Amino acid sequence: MSNLPLLTLVVFLPALGALLIAFLPRERHNWIRWAALGTSLVTWVVSLVLLVNFDPSQAGFQFVETAEWVPAFGIQYKLGVDGISIALVVLTTTLTAISILASFGPIKERVKEYMISFLMLEVGMVGVFLALDMFLFYIFWELVLIPMYLIIGIWGGANRIYATIKFVLYTLIGSLLMLVAILGMAYSYQVATGTWAGAFDYLTLRGFGFDPTLQFFAFAGFFLAFAIKVPMFPFHTWLPDAHVEAPTAGSVILAGVLLKLGGYGLLRFCVPLFPDAAVQWAPLIIVLSLIGIVYGAIVALVQPDLKKLVAYSSVSHMGFVTLGIFVFTEQGVQGAMMQMIAHGIITGALFLLVGVIYERTHDRTIAKMGGLAGVLPVYSAIFGFFVLASLGLPGLAGFVGEFLVIVGAFDFYPLVAAVAALAMMLGAAYLLWMYQRVVFGDLSDFLRGLGHHLTDMDRREVLTLAPLVAMAVAFGIFPGLLTELFQAPIEDLLAQIAPAVLAAGGR
Amino acid sequence: MDLGLPPTVPFLDWAWDDLLFLALAGVMLAAAIFVVIGRDIVRSGLAMMLAFAALAGIYAMAGAVVVAAAQVLIYIGAISILILFAIMLTQTKSGPADLVFHRQWWAGLLAAIGVALLMIISVINTQWPLRVAERLWSPTDEVAMLLFMDPLYVFALQVVAVLLTAAVIGGVFLAKREGLTDPGERETATFQQLRPTSNLERLPRPAGVDAAQADQA
Amino acid sequence: MPTDQLLVLSLMALPIGGFALTALIGRRLFTRAWLIAVPVMIVTWLIAMYLVYQTLFVGAFGVDGLHFTLYEWIPAGDFVVEANFAVDALTAVMLIVVTTVGMLVHVYSIGYMAHDPGRWRFFAYLNLFMFSMLLLVLADNFLLLFAAWELVGLSSYLLIGFWYNRRSAALAAKKAFIVNRVGDFGFALGIAAVWTTVGTLNFAGPEGAFELLPEALHEGLMEPWMMTGIALLLFMGAMGKSAQFPLHVWLPDAMEGPTPVSALIHAATMVNAGVYFVARANPIFSSAPTAMVIVAAVGIFTAIFAASIAFTQRDIKRVLAYSTLSQLGYMFAALGVGAFTAAIFHLVTHGFFKGLLFLGSGSVIHAVHEEQDMNRMGGLWRKIPVTHWTMLIGAIAIAGIPPLAGFWSKDEILGESFKNGFQWVWLIGVVVAVMTGLYMFRLMGKTFYGESHVDPHIEDKIHESGPAMTIPLIILAVPSLLIGLAIGFPPENGSIHHWLEHTFEHARENLGLHHAEYALFGIDGALAIVSIAAAAIGVGLGIYYFGFFRRRENRERVESMTERLEPLYVGSLNKWWFDDLNDLIFVRFGGAVARAMWWFDVRVVDGAVNGIGGLTQSTGRGIRQIQTGRVQNYALGIAAGLLVIAVTYMFMAR
């Protein structure tokens, strides 16, 4: 097994699939669909092989693959995986396969382009998680943008163009400034060492210790890119628009993986590369996270549109991720990681569920819904399940992350934890209120008007959600499955930034 | 050649050269000004020839007799004539001032005065490091030797040759009248469309507020 | 794995298995949807009883009880939470109440839910609840308990909202969950605080939080205020779950659920979880005297507050709900004054008689065709005698007339408050005892006695419920009658006191309560007389006003009294406007805030984003104008540029 370039495989298999699809006749929708699903499943299997062979006890990167790329700048093709990234990779491959399956029904036009876009999206996403070279990372980072731009822009809703351009521009501004930061960092390395070799190598840079001024600004550059992606208040406004307009599978990936790119970036790059700056910036970030947590939840309360509600809930939930990372405690970071995985599963599922109802009603207005429980029992049950998971019911995945973050934050400063914990109440409020309005009560006139079109979920739809249910339960009851993966890298990370925290007067 | 003139201009105590210089300069500037402000463009053309002639005289005074000759031959003999022909081809004689001058001529005047002031101030305040007090002469033979012996000018001459050829080939193509009507549709057909219309795609207002309206754009 | 541990696990595994199975195939069992859930519950009850026997009577697990770990639930570096369980005396006592009432309610539901098409869901939820409740009492660490805490909340949510197409039920369910979440907010923070302070979340053992926290306080590692803070945060959770003022608002609304649910969850088991938890956490609370006072105050205030509302409610279940609040208030008052055993004792007795009362009321409601308004009842005692007699037992028990169950526990609470120096608690408690008798007999009178106000159409159809419902009533009547004597006699020296002696050792040490002999002919006797008198006065007043035989005089007395006490009456009738206050603060004001924030988000935050975009575009459109299309303008621009550059050059040149 060890001879196979597993990481390269898992990154570029989807690209291979996309290439294959490019040669399939355009009107053969089913061939294309199955080819895409097959590709994503093979990728998924490869990612599982990776997971099985992964040794969680090591902190360092495994399966590292290195090849020279542009030696003049020390740019390499370098992939590697540690406990943090492998979980996200598997999440990505899983959600991609599910999303592709979920697109079988809704996507009826330009299936070929759609599937190619989706597979290329997977390439970018997996690549971001695996890249160990700053340059390579940046390439994958931008690669994610284009397919998503097309997916929202072509297969999206009525106001899709506005949403997709906003999404791209917003993300691009962040990432371009990140590019400046990457280059500044590399150059600073070059000046200090006199060589370009290793100037883009994550592993080399990580232990390098840049000078404080550079750290401060480079951190700002990276942070902006990631904060927009997460998204943190006040950079979040692209998210509701993008979610509302994106097709269902797009929303799933957007919420499930794309937002994680931001969290991952903060954890992988912002903190370890610039520990001093991270400590310096932490108070601001914590405050913004808290605002995001509370604000997202409060705004979610009054959303009239299901997708917008879930989108704002993402703002709230992802606030826990940034909060957890920047309190610099083991529990906080563990919680942030757990929260990312859980949010990926749960919010992904919620978007799938919204998609199911949208496909039947072509509407997502909460006010027009009501009484689904009687007509769509299976749907209502699964919906309820994920609503509960999302509000952090213990025993399901969403709880562990949130609670760990609260514990970590409490360790940092109790008041912070108190504000964050407000989300427990608010989350219950907006989710249950929404659930009550959609599922309980008498069947609304609008829904009654749909008559026999209002059918319960079919087998394919259940199949898309079943793995997510299983994961939500499994990670709720056995969070150790994940925390063990994260443990070593997180300890490593915290040990690395400990001097900076100490220097800043922390514990 | 001794005309028995006094060494300097009487009363003014100028060198005769200076007087000649002033005269030529005066003529040249006057002609040049007429070129740019004359209403009748044909006369402007003629004034230009005059200015060039005066300039040729100044060249000669500055010791560049070859250039002076070339000035007469090329500028007066070729370029000016060319321009006059072009005037004839395109011109409907003189017109009122607003046809001659752009409405913003005064701004142009200011700019020109500015340029003049700047240039004059800067050149006067400059100690040209290489200058000598005495005016030098450029003997024709030396110039000729230089032109045909110095590799630089040999090369330059070749480049100029190509340049002129290119100009001629292109000029002929452009100026050549073709009797045939254009087989293809002309882009002029779309003049109206070229005027900027304002159905620009602008960022609409927040989607939640007027999504439907924004989408119509 | 030892058998005992397997048995403990099966206590939880059986109900959750029953839940899963019923959820999956229950629908196909049609009217026999109970076929899985009820047997499962009976087996669970048997196992529980075996464990209770082993714990309390055999002492097989020693004084510390049985503790074991299943697996590491959340391993996150230093932060390790195990899935560990314990069966000790306190748990065993809880098991008695929980499984017995639970089992009986299951059986009762066979009859009660027989005609509801969603019965399979009902039984599935009931099993889910039993799982959660058992997990709650068996959990041996804070977080696992918290998980169970939330899961019972979930079951409660599902069961309250069981009739989902009723808007009021859906709203009540949501309200219950959210209000509980408010409590859990504090609870979660409390847990975080515990971990931050001592680095463990386990309850027991030498490395458990209950050892380490007081130790830390002793060794000066933490300030007293921190202990108080932790205690109060944890207490917030208890307030939510046990519906203490001001988080009491959800419980009356929760009566929207089917009546067996009210009996099981909202009277006998779940709402007691707060009491259980505070008792469980007695080492923490007893180390924080300030917190104790607050607990006592909240408890006793809730007791009188709820009782005052119970006077005027017309809905039979709501009266019982407020009564439950009031009794829970008693329990918290007991906890607050340090009478932990008394609190648990009252929890047990209350569990039985309140379960009985609720099931009885269900039977009544069933009989009058889902009518809950007591003004449309009356004179039912002949038509549904079993229900009547069992409920009467319950009413006397709750009123505190000896020798029924309620007397012993309530008397102990009042007595200990007095003796522990909380005379004010005692005083209010006595008043509440009067009120209890009064409102209970108001209920009995309006429901069973006097002339009938039942709708004539259904008058003839009223009949006693079937055996599935009456047998549980009869069974429950037995402990309501006797359990006080059985486990609480002699006073302060009954079996329950022996059982729990070790559990509350810590608390006694911390509070420094000396354990004086019970003085029947001393202060204790005097206090007992006072409480008997109070109960008697209450019952007497109830009979006086609402009578066994409803006569004109009764009504006139009531009317004249309400006229005299007009403000109090109106306040009580409107539940002291608490629901309106909540509506105002959370729904109206909160909604306005949320809408304002949304506006802010769309207009200001997003507006800034779009504004920057728009500004960029309009700047571009503005600059665009300089491209006039006229060469002279361009040339002028170039010349101007040249001038600017030249002048700048002049100034900048060396």
Add this chain to the structure above:
Amino acid sequence: MIGVDQNTILALLPPAGMVVLAFLLVIVDLARPGRDRLITFVASAGFLLLMALTVVIGPLPNIGILTGPVEVFGGAYVRDTMTATLDLLFLAIGLLSVLFGPDYLRPRGLPAAEFAAMLCFALTGAMLLGGAHDVIILFLALELMVLPGYMLAGYAKRDGLSTEGAIKYFLLGSFSSAIFLFGLVLTFGFTGTTNISEIADVLRGGLEGAGLAPGFVMGLALLTTGAAFKIAAVPFHYWTPDAYQGSPTPVTGYLSVGPKVAAFALILRLFVEALGPVKEDWTPFIVFLAAATMTLGNLVALSQDNIKRMLAYSSIAHTGYILVGLAAYGASAVGSPAEQAGLQAVFFYSIAYAFMNLGAFAVVAALQRRPGVTSQISSFSGLGRRAPMLAALMLLFLLSLTGIPPLAGFWAKWYVIQSALQVGGWLTLLAVLTMINAAIAAFYYLRVAVYMYMRDAPESTPAVSIGRATRTGLGVAAVATVAIGLIPPVTIAVITLAEQAALALL
């Protein structure tokens, strides 16, 4: 005497070959009038041959008969790596432009021969500019480059817009030439020489202690203005949108890259090589021009509805980006690595930009093969369905122009930013401004993509068909755009080329 030795022949062969090719095209046209395909074939074959010749001659990194810089004609022309690199680039530009020509010209009844010949003459000028080592040659080459350019702009002579663009271009161009020339003469008077190396030597020597004479400073100002005009830097860019919009589309493509790169060659030879010693004096202006140019270009491009005009403004913006590299050179300390990095950025950007921008214009031209197709952006509506391949290529070029990795345009920005960061200080802000501009630019580039993929074409829109030459050219441009970014050996080759070219200047 003039020694016509082997070196002279070798050094001058590529531009001379270009002239020969131009004449050959005219002769072929005279012999066989109207054979457009033949002309295109001859021209492309000639370009390819000359490219091969250039590679053989060198001096390129590790290749070429020449191994180092060669000065001929008494130092008037130099063939160093910069010359060779630019020759190759100009030849590639010529090849692509010639390939893109016929599809547009033939339906409009315009001959290919004169187009190709003019192109050859213009490129001769450009190539001479790349190697000019004497300001006289520099000026003559400049004129040789721009004069055919004016005529190409007015090539569709019966088209009002084309001639209008041409006359604007011509008038303003001549105006700026005069300004530039005056600057040259003042420099000439100040330094007493026309040779670029000698000017540098004089300036280096004459700067000891003494300040600069006002006359020379005025000369610098005039030169800056003239050069800024030629590269279309703001505020001397006015001619660009009109000339680009009016010109026949393949010509626009050429104009947007050929003269621009050539003008940068001029700046490199004149400002870097000759005026390098006084770089502290002119650098602030370059910084300002860079900032103003990219910002204004992008802002105005935002609201354009005509794609040629939009791309014109976009090319202005790109000028700004290239200027950042120059600014980095200027602002860095003499002999520091940033100096080289800045110049390298200029070269790399020029190369990448040439391919992607030509490609984008080629797609526009291909669409306009059917006369009547306007250059409104709306004519791209539904292209994703109508011509998926063409749309995909357009998307590729647009993404590259945006600077999305791993395409060529990304590397170009990368280089520019990197060089600016190496200098630090104010240049860091310039780098940030560049990135912000890149984000603004994404908006209008993506707008085209919106039309292509997210809007439907009107019912009656005819099918798109493109000729073989265009197809070949598009293929070349696309392959170059991708390969420069993605395929390591190519990337490295281009980097090395840029590096060596930059070193040749220092």
Add this chain to the structure above:
Amino acid sequence: MSQSLDAYLVLSALLFSIGTFGFLARRNAIAMLMSIELMLNAVNLAAIAFGAFTPQLQNHASLIALLVMAVAAAEATVGLAIVIAIYRNRRTPLVDEYASMRE
């Protein structure tokens, strides 16, 4: 005065400015072209002036002037060709009326 470099340069500057003014103010394309010719002549004058007072430049200046003349001729050719072409299209030599393309 004729022995003074400054005098020639000032004269050149004046001529250049007059040309500039003409270019900026005139509407007629040919008049603008003539203005450019004036400017080029000013350049030539400056070159000759430098040649007359700088030994190193003495003869070079003349040659530069000659080359500039050639360039001017080529420019005039091209310019006039374009003018004629546009005149055919627009029937006016007034440049500021050619404003179909703007903004």
